[in-house]
Amino acid sequence: MAYAFEIGDELPDPPTLAEVESDIADWKARLADLMTLLTQWAQEIPDVEVELGPHDMRERKMALVGIDTPVQLPSLLIRRVVEVTRTPMPEAYWTPYTQELVKRREAWLSVMPDARWVVGTRGQVLIRAFNRFETVMDLGEVGRPDWRIFRLSDHEFVPFTKTLFQDLVKALK
Template sequence: MAYAFDDDQDVFPPLLSKDEVEAEQQDWLTRLRQLYSTLEGWLPAGEDFGVTRHEADSLDPVAKKAGVTVPIKVPRLQIEHRSSEKRLQIFPESRWVLLTRGRLFLFHPLGRTYIEDHGAPGVPDWRFYPYRDRSQNAPLNCAEFQNLLDGLR
């Protein structure tokens, strides 16, 4: 979410209400769980990959401004290739990142990457790109995910 100052109106748009923020948080959690399930479904059958999901508390500044005081439990995902002990870790950065519907960090042996949702409500469009290089964003699909898994083998 971003706010732009309107010189003609001399007012800022209203901040999200607590109810709106809580609804956005639930949508964010649903999209994260769906993404993780999709990624797990793309793991090659018969290979020695281990998956761990866990949750961490998160209280976003936007939520705080809206009066939310209880952190949400955001899911994190770790995929490990047991024979190499290399791992890929995904964890949410924030639901509210400019020009996105949320951003995650992805750490893997090939480096640090962002995953962002550039879709519309109800239609996620997950994309990833190298850390601090948005010019190379690519759709997060099964083929690209397999390239990331190659770094774990």
């Protein structure tokens, strides 16, 4: 039950199915573009593999208009070989092709949609790596996405550039 204590004190208007479906379609498109861009950027770095994966979208606004099955969105898993150790094997085990044991250790970084409906942004994506996470938010307008991250040290919203993203991948260890 809501009491209107003041003018403008009402709770928000309920969303319509058409609005929500159109929002979801637009969100999927923006995410597809973003993932393509990030894949390109990541593949410029050596020893990197990029996997596209699924991600289920389940937000309250969907349930409010009767959408009760999750929508599938794209997500990325970026793996980078960060350490290679070579141990020589005893001669008895040598083959014409292998004389040493090679171990490759990988670190990963994932890019996953966080939420479409956020107060203040047109949607956000979460970049996660071990002990590191960044929220990339679309602060643009309809038809003109503007992906940014919040840099706490100077309280600024900086554009999410190739350099910034590649630095995140290169920092994996």
